[in-house]
Amino acid sequence: MREVGIVGVGHSKFGKMSGGTFSDLLSMAAVQALDDAGVKTGMGHGIDQVFVATMGAGILNKQSGIASALVDYLNLRPAMAETIENGPASGASAIKLGYMAIASGMCDCVLVVGGEMMRVVSGWEGTDFVATMLHPEAEYNYGLTLPAFAGLFTKLCMEKYGITEKDLSIVAVKNHENAVHNPVAHIHVVPNLYCITEDEDAHIMNPYVAEPLRMYHCCPVSDGSAAVLLCAMDKADRFKKKPIKIAGVGSATDTHAVAEREVPTDLLAVRLAAQMAYKMAGLTAQDIDVAELHDAFQILEIVESEEVGFFKRGEGHIAARNGETKIGGIMPINTSGGLKAKGHPLGATGVSQVVEIVKQLRGEATGRQVEGAKAGLCVNFGGFGNNVVATILTKEEA
Amino acid sequence: MMEEKMYAYKCTACGELHHPKHYVCKKCGNREFNEVPLGGEVTLVTYTKVYNLPEGYMKPYMGFGIVKFTNGLVVTGQLEVENPEIGMKLISTVGIVKEGIGKDHFGFIFKTI
Numbered sequence: 001m002r003e004v005g006i007v008g009v010g011h012s013k014f015g016k017m018s019g020g021t022f023s024d025l026l027s028m029a030a031v032q033a034l035d036d037a038g039v040k041t042g043m044g045h046g047i048d049q050v051f052v053a054t055m056g057a058g059i060l061n062k063q064s065g066i067a068s069a070l071v072d073y074l075n076l077r078p079a080m081a082e083t084i085e086n087g088p089a090s091g092a093s094a095i096k097l098g099y100m101a102i103a104s105g106m107c108d109c110v111l112v113v114g115g116e117m118m119r120v121v122s123g124w125e126g127t128d129f130v131a132t133m134l135h136p137e138a139e140y141n142y143g144l145t146l147p148a149f150a151g152l153f154t155k156l157c158m159e160k161y162g163i164t165e166k167d168l169s170i171v172a173v174k175n176h177e178n179a180v181h182n183p184v185a186h187i188h189v190v191p192n193l194y195c196i197t198e199d200e201d202a203h204i205m206n207p208y209v210a211e212p213l214r215m216y217h218c219c220p221v222s223d224g225s226a227a228v229l230l231c232a233m234d235k236a237d238r239f240k241k242k243p244i245k246i247a248g249v250g251s252a253t254d255t256h257a258v259a260e261r262e263v264p265t266d267l268l269a270v271r272l273a274a275q276m277a278y279k280m281a282g283l284t285a286q287d288i289d290v291a292e293l294h295d296a297f298q299i300l301e302i303v304e305s306e307e308v309g310f311f312k313r314g315e316g317h318i319a320a321r322n323g324e325t326k327i328g329g330i331m332p333i334n335t336s337g338g339l340k341a342k343g344h345p346l347g348a349t350g351v352s353q354v355v356e357i358v359k360q361l362r363g364e365a366t367g368r369q370v371e372g373a374k375a376g377l378c379v380n381f382g383g384f385g386n387n388v389v390a391t392i393l394t395k396e397e398a
Numbered sequence: 399m400m401e402e403k404m405y406a407y408k409c410t411a412c413g414e415l416h417h418p419k420h421y422v423c424k425k426c427g428n429r430e431f432n433e434v435p436l437g438g439e440v441t442l443v444t445y446t447k448v449y450n451l452p453e454g455y456m457k458p459y460m461g462f463g464i465v466k467f468t469n470g471l472v473v474t475g476q477l478e479v480e481n482p483e484i485g486m487k488l489i490s491t492v493g494i495v496k497e498g499i500g501k502d503h504f505g506f507i508f509k510t511i
Binding site for chain 1 (some may be wrong): 418419444449452454464475476495
């Protein structure tokens with residue numbers, strides 16, 4: 001297999017997009033990635049394949065076949081183009097497919113763009129749309145949603161490991177603090193830990209969404225896009241910047257219906273995907289300097305940090321309490337602000353995580369840089385853990 | 399008219415119980431199942447109360463629970479219990495869990511014994 005690297009990254013501001021089409025949103029990030037790599041738009045771009053990751057373009061934006069539209073909009077024709085849908089893990093899946101296309105020798109250069117324009121519908125419609133990834137008969141038809149499953153999961157983790165609501169808020173505040181230094185993050189306001197946990201009005205400022213999960217324990221609904229340009233490492237000389245290597249890729253699935261899982265507090269697909277990526281990269285959890293973990297709900301950052309091997313089972317919340325996951329801690333997690341504060345435009349999220357790790361490994365994460373970072377891990381989580389993709393990036397020594 | 403019953407799906411080869419329905423047995427790979435009524439006493443595994451409901455539910459909040467049947471099957475359903483606690487015994491009933499256009503959806507509703 002050929003080695004694959006990332007030579008360009010792009011990222012729109014996450015939040016609420018005002019004006020423009022979904023194609024405009026995707027194009028913003030795509031063109032930034034091309035500029036970052038030093039690729040001229042128009043003739044001679046050299047891109048063989050475009051993958052577009054999105055979960056809701058056909059439903060929310062009434063635009064299916066978006067990859068075909070994007071290659072034309074960017075005048076990248078006749079590049080091959082496919083749209084990839086794997087729920088909230090669509091972004092990392094598209095990067096995985098880009099990796100496979102280059103590693104197999106079929107392509108030399110692949111553009112991956114992820115995006116979502118979710119704020120065009122009401123909160124009710126959006127919640128319903130996201131819930132369609134649940135099991136249709138055993139879950140969706142009951143009115144269950146992703147926050148509902150996160151509430152069920154959190155309650156059980158609290159009972160089993162002694163995690164508290166305050167622990168979830170500590171993770172949330174840490175991610176909001178990181179997002180202040182990320183210009184593309186959705187939210188640049190840091191909540192006060194006391195005000196959202198212990199103040200007499202905390203229950204008003206931080207109301208329940210799905211008990212015991214409160215508002216500050218859940219990610220916002222965001223519009224946004226992110227893009228990466230992948231290239232065969234042996235063809236990377238023509239680009240402006242030194243490639244960041246995709247050292248490991250792993251993905252795994254779990255039961256569709258959450259209740260069927262043997263241990264309801266385990267995220268088995270996270271563990272298996274990470275193990276696969278570590279094996280491919282020849283690395284272990286101890287070799288990772290920085291990580292972007294899928295914290296759509298703050299409980300997920302805690303449990304994922306255990307499943308990928310950073311902390312022992314049941315101790316992720318203790319590490320967060322002790323500041324070990326802050327920038328400057330022993331294992332910085334979600335330096336971008338995570339889904340919690342950077343935002344979570346579904347199809348963009350997995351690509352955005354990789355963009356953040358590329359910036360960290362290049363030393364370009366101004367204000368939130370993990371000094372000397374050489375290896376980073378991303379975990380992109382689909383469904384309520386029924387399809388997970390892990391990606392490991394490394395900085396190659398000169 | 400839909401019968402107000404819920405079922406487990408028992409593999410005709412190895413007897414493994416499933417819910418929801420699968421096309422292939424998770425234990426032996428067989429593709430044939432018998433429907434076995436699923437109800438009675440359950441143990442509450444975990445629960446939540448949700449305030450942001452999806453489109454179609456005109457209520458301020460709803461309770462949900464994951465429960466374990468005495469036969470070992472674990473399922474999710476709606477929870478109509480005042481002060482739930484993990485480990486408490488409940489009764490599994492069947493009722494309308496979602497009103498549909500021309501077709502209501504029946505499912506598990508867990509209640510106090």
